Amino acid sequence: MTTSEALEHHGALSYLEERGRYGGILGWIFSTDHKRIGILYLVSTLFFFFVGMSLGFLMRLQMLSPHGELFKNADYYNALFTLHGVVMVFLFIIPAIPGSLGNFFMPIMIGAKDVAFPRLNLLSWWLYVMGAVIALASLFGSGLPDTGWTFYAPYSLRTHADVPMAVFGVFVLGFSSILTGINFITTMHRMRAPGMGWFKMPLFPWALYATSWVQVLATPVLGITMLLIFVERIFHVGIFNPAMGGDPLLYQHLFWMYSHPAVYIMILPAMGLISEMIPTFAHRTIFGYGAIVWSSMGIALLGSLVWAHHMFTSGLSDAAATVFSLLTFLVAVPSAIKVFNWTATLYKGSIALEPPMLYALSFIFLFSVGGLTGLILGALALNVMLHDTYFVVAHFHYVIFGGAAFAFFGALHYWLPKMFGRMYNRSAAYIGWALLFTGFNLLYFTMFVLGVMGMPRRYAFYLPRFQTSHVIATVGSWIMIAGILVVFTNLIVSVFKGEKAGENPWGGVTLEWQIPSPPPTENFLEPPTIPEKAYDFEGAFAS
Amino acid sequence: MSDVAAEAGRAEHAHAEHGDYEGAKLGMWLFLFSECMLFGGLFVLYAMYRADHPRAFSAGGSHMDALLGVANTLVLLTGSFAVASSITALQRGRRRLAMGLVGTTILTGVAFMIVKAVEWSGHIRQGYFPHSQLLQGKPGEQLFFSLYYVMTGLHGLHVIAGIAVLTAALILMARRKVTQEHFVFLENAALYWHLVDIIWIFLLPLFYLAA
Numbered sequence: 129m130t131t132s133e134a135l136e137h138h139g140a141l142s143y144l145e146e147r148g149r150y151g152g153i154l155g156w157i158f159s160t161d162h163k164r165i166g167i168l169y170l171v172s173t174l175f176f177f178f179v180g181m182s183l184g185f186l187m188r189l190q191m192l193s194p195h196g197e198l199f200k201n202a203d204y205y206n207a208l209f210t211l212h213g214v215v216m217v218f219l220f221i222i223p224a225i226p227g228s229l230g231n232f233f234m235p236i237m238i239g240a241k242d243v244a245f246p247r248l249n250l251l252s253w254w255l256y257v258m259g260a261v262i263a264l265a266s267l268f269g270s271g272l273p274d275t276g277w278t279f280y281a282p283y284s285l286r287t288h289a290d291v292p293m294a295v296f297g298v299f300v301l302g303f304s305s306i307l308t309g310i311n312f313i314t315t316m317h318r319m320r321a322p323g324m325g326w327f328k329m330p331l332f333p334w335a336l337y338a339t340s341w342v343q344v345l346a347t348p349v350l351g352i353t354m355l356l357i358f359v360e361r362i363f364h365v366g367i368f369n370p371a372m373g374g375d376p377l378l379y380q381h382l383f384w385m386y387s388h389p390a391v392y393i394m395i396l397p398a399m400g401l402i403s404e405m406i407p408t409f410a411h412r413t414i415f416g417y418g419a420i421v422w423s424s425m426g427i428a429l430l431g432s433l434v435w436a437h438h439m440f441t442s443g444l445s446d447a448a449a450t451v452f453s454l455l456t457f458l459v460a461v462p463s464a465i466k467v468f469n470w471t472a473t474l475y476k477g478s479i480a481l482e483p484p485m486l487y488a489l490s491f492i493f494l495f496s497v498g499g500l501t502g503l504i505l506g507a508l509a510l511n512v513m514l515h516d517t518y519f520v521v522a523h524f525h526y527v528i529f530g531g532a533a534f535a536f537f538g539a540l541h542y543w544l545p546k547m548f549g550r551m552y553n554r555s556a557a558y559i560g561w562a563l564l565f566t567g568f569n570l571l572y573f574t575m576f577v578l579g580v581m582g583m584p585r586r587y588a589f590y591l592p593r594f595q596t597s598h599v600i601a602t603v604g605s606w607i608m609i610a611g612i613l614v615v616f617t618n619l620i621v622s623v624f625k626g627e628k629a630g631e632n633p634w635g636g637v638t639l640e641w642q643i644p645s646p647p648p649t650e651n652f653l654e655p656p657t658i659p660e661k662a663y664d665f666e667g668a669f670a671s
Numbered sequence: 672m673s674d675v676a677a678e679a680g681r682a683e684h685a686h687a688e689h690g691d692y693e694g695a696k697l698g699m700w701l702f703l704f705s706e707c708m709l710f711g712g713l714f715v716l717y718a719m720y721r722a723d724h725p726r727a728f729s730a731g732g733s734h735m736d737a738l739l740g741v742a743n744t745l746v747l748l749t750g751s752f753a754v755a756s757s758i759t760a761l762q763r764g765r766r767r768l769a770m771g772l773v774g775t776t777i778l779t780g781v782a783f784m785i786v787k788a789v790e791w792s793g794h795i796r797q798g799y800f801p802h803s804q805l806l807q808g809k810p811g812e813q814l815f816f817s818l819y820y821v822m823t824g825l826h827g828l829h830v831i832a833g834i835a836v837l838t839a840a841l842i843l844m845a846r847r848k849v850t851q852e853h854f855v856f857l858e859n860a861a862l863y864w865h866l867v868d869i870i871w872i873f874l875l876p877l878f879y880l881a882a
Contacts, residue, residue, distance in 0.1 A: 244694045310701040318694035348705045352712035356821065365801040365817040367716060372801065372817070373810025378719055382712050 140648040142549070160246035161649060166232030167547070168253050173228060174616075176219035176260065177533075181609065183212040188571075188605040191598045194590050205588035206274035211267075213277025214294070218301050219260050221528055222390060225397035225536050226308055226343075227256070230336050232547060234312060236640045236647060237330045239321025239656045244314035248307055255304035263297025266290040276586065278387070281368035281379040285360055292361040295354040302347045302354070305393070309343030312336050321639075323658035330638045330662050331420055335400025338424040342389045342396070346432060350386030353379065377442055384435035392431040394528055395495075396424060398535035399466055402488050405542050406470050407663045408636045409485035410477030414663045416469040423462035430459040440511045449508055456506035463499055467492060482634065483557035487538025490565055494530025498523055501576065516586075519579025522572045530568060537564075540619060545633050549645040550626030552618050560615035567608025574601040637665055692855050699859040703866050706829075710870055713822050717877060720814045727811020731819070732881025734799055736790065740879030743786050744871060750779030751868045754837065754861040764851050766844065773841050773857070776864065780834040787827055791820075819878050826874060829867045836860045 143163040148155050156164055187208050190198045199205060235243055243249050267273060269290025275283060279298075284291045316337050320329070329337075356367050357379075366372025368379040407414045414420065436444055436452040444452075470492055479485070501523040504510050514520065545551050578597045583590060590598070632641040639656050640647070660667055721728045757772035794816075798805035801817045840860045843849040849856045 244691065245698060248698075306702075306705050310698050310705070313701055314694050314698045317697055318691055344701050344705045345708050348709035349712045352709050355825075359821055363801070363820075365820060366813050367817050367821065373724075373813045374817075375719070375723075378716060382715070385712075 140650065140653055142644065142646040143649045144548070144646050146649040158250070160242075160250050162231045162235050162242045162246065162249060163547075163647060163649075163651075165249050165253055166228050166230075169223060169227030169231060169256070170229075172253075172257065172260075173220050173224040176215050177224070180212055180216035180220055181612065183208050183215065185605060185609055187212060188602040190588065191590070192602050194592045194595055196589055199588070202588035203272050203274065206586075207272040209586055210273040210276050214263060214273075214298075217277055217390075218263065218298055219256075221394045221532055222305060223256055223301075223308075225401065225532065225539075226312070226336060226339060226393075227253070229332075229401070229536070229539055229543065230308075230312065230397060233543065233640055234333050234336050235315060235319065236643065236651050237333050237638050238316060238319065239324050239639055239652065239658065240315060240319035241651055242319075243311050244318055245311050249311055252304045252307040252311070255300055255307070259297045259299075259301035259304060261297075262300060263294050266293035266297065269293055278383060279354070279357060280383075281357065281360075281374075281376040282370055284357055285369050292358050295357045299351050299354045299358070302351045305343050306347045306351075309340035309347070312340040313344065321656055321658060327418070327421070328658060328660075328662050331403035331414065331417070331424075332397070332400035334421050335396045335403070335424050338428040339393050339396045342393050342428050342431070346386045346389035346393075349382060350390070353382040353386070356382075377439070380439050380442060381436065384438045385432075388435040388438065389428075389432050391528065392427055394532045396427060398491070398532040399424065401535040401539040401542075402470060402491050403466075404636075404638065405484050405488040405538060406473050407665070408542070408634050409480045409482055409488070410474050411480070411635065411665055412473055412477035413661075413665055414469065415472035415475075416465075417662060419465050420469050423465040426462035427459065430455065430462065434459055437506055437511070440508060441515045453506055453508050453511075457503060460499060460503055460506075463495075467496055467499075480634075482541075483552075483554060483561060484538045484542035484634075486558070486561050487534050487541065490561075491531060491534045491538065494526055494534060494568070498526030498528075498530055501526065514579055516584055517579035518575040518583045518585055521585050522575035522579060525572045525575070530572070537615060542634070543640075544619060544622065545629030546640055546645045546647070548623045548626070549629055550622050550624075551629040551633060552622035552626055556614060556618040560611050560618060563607055563611025563614060565611070567604050567606070567611055570604025571601050571608055572604075574604060637663060637667075695855045695859060696862075699862050703862060706866055710822075710825070713818070713825070714873070717818055717822070720811075720818065721881075724811030724814060727809065728815050728881050730882075731812045731815030732878065734794070734797075735879045735882070736793075737879045737882075739786060739790055740875050743783050744875050746779050746783050746786070747868045747871050750776040750783075751865055753779070754864050758854060758858055758861055761844070761849070761851060761854050761857060766851070769857075770841060770844050773837055773844070777834055777837050777841070780830050780837070780864075784827060784830055787823065787830075791823075794819075815878075815881075822874055823878070826867070826870055829870070833860075833864045833867045836863055 143161055146161075148159055148161075150158055156168060159165065159168075186198065187205070190196055190205055190208070196202075196205070231243070231249065235241065266289070271288035271290070273289045273291075273294060274287055275289060275291060275294075279291065279295055284295075316329070316333060320326075359365055360367055360369060366374045368374045368376050370376055403414060403420055434452060434456045436448060437456045440449055440453075470488075501519070505514060505520060505523055541552065541557060574597050578594060578601070581594065581597070583594050583597075629645055631643070631645055634641075637659060639658075642656055643652060753772045753775040757769040757776070760766075760772060761769035794800065799816055800806075800820065801813055806813045806816065837860050840849060840857045843856055
């Protein structure tokens, strides 16, 4: 039965057409449909991505000349990197994939009608918006933000910037993240369709499952830490303030107890996306399904035990530093398992180099570079040399931008036909990817070199001998931004004007490809047929 | 899959979506885990600072009224007992008794907060608060009292939240939305109250019995 016949047969409207209790914009911002909430997250997180990108663009402009191309006053640069970090970390990359694609696709992929707590889901989005507004409103408080996204004590306790408001915003955002985690875990425990066993679940839901546990268990530690900064500033209690007997290093410990696991909140869902795209475009069952599932859980567990590798130069005892260094090396094992499995999936596959596949392959390359340089940083002696240099910045962007964001962009190309029923222009998608990939490497690889040469991060001005590299990196940022503009213009135009895409343009075998595009409000017009095993391409081609 | 099995599967599936008892409880437990981690951060800080300043923490504890602390513990435990009994009462169809028991728990919560307020104002009047004259030059005791106010304060906020949730349960019982068959709201409210209770059981020895 074709999509239109099925729709006529059941008289079901797609989630985009269905009119709920409210019409217009209210029908979106008060909708409890997981798909509409997914789109809300998509629009809002991408909005903040563009805000963060613009801030990054300005940072790179400043770096064009040693004495500052834009400002002679370092305060503005401090504000830029603080905002770039806060916006990109808390408002974009943490909520982006679970909030948008997770909300939209996880229930469909496990054969459910919605998440377990639809109203709580809507509340999560509202908390996200409120947290964003509070955090950004802090800009208009007492002074320019200058703490960096890490809000390290004791500086955050005495700066003129409106830190209490900013950390309260982060607290609210954390709450939103916790509620999403609770919702997803419960959904996967309780809402899987009959016949959808745990080990028949596709790998994106599995990745979200691991992520959700980290969200539920690690985020509250950040919550309490932010709350303590808030209380210290407002009521002048002395928990982290050395003037009152407090220990600022404990702030760093508590902060990284969340914020290191948080990088797994960023990367695990992205790895799930890669595990969806690689089999579809290699037309082959994923290699080592079980190993990927367990490595996700392993990353979630081990990732919670490595936080102090952010603190190797803080005067940590040698014994502690050695243990944290060792654990850091261990966490590379499950990540590497995934990389080997994806690569092995390609072997003897029938590879279609569609745009999403290019992103997936770029992910493997960029994430490997990011991961291996992470091992360099995890080594104690090298860390002392590279600490707080551009090397760290490059490593982080290779993992989080080259990893998480590339997977996110790739998955947008992969699932856009499903979400909106329309296909984008493929040539534009290839051009956008090529610019993005080239610009990205020019920008961030140069930063590795700058870091090894000794360029410290967060400096508004620098020695003239770094200038050539800085210029190369800045030019890279222009190419990259041009690529991003092409990519998103193409995607946005296609949402409204793209050619109609069929139900299953890529020949995918997970459940979302069994239903019409865009999906009907109830997701499944008839109970889904659960495949014998996840990614059963042989079964799919046989029938 | 045969039609019968498919039908049964669908029915079960539909059941899981509408008023899923297990799901609601699972969600609550997950939330409680995250609450434990929230307080966990504070317990870590307490452990570190107490290891750094064992004498000062002992001195700080000597300013606490252990009797009031123990009395408040008994008040909370009574409330926990009442709310636990109210679920059993509701399950057996004794709605009025159940409502009375929830009301008792709310009253114990209010009583707890009153005792807490008396204690706090007493400490502040005596000059035991962060940045006070009395604690100048005593970093260990500053930390003790900072943690005391933060931890019991956050706990107090949870007591207030618990009272609000139990009041909501009471209203829902009065309106017959929470009933003998659908009692998961009351059960989750009670779970939350037990969490508040358990955290206090840890706070009692850490502060009141620290001397």
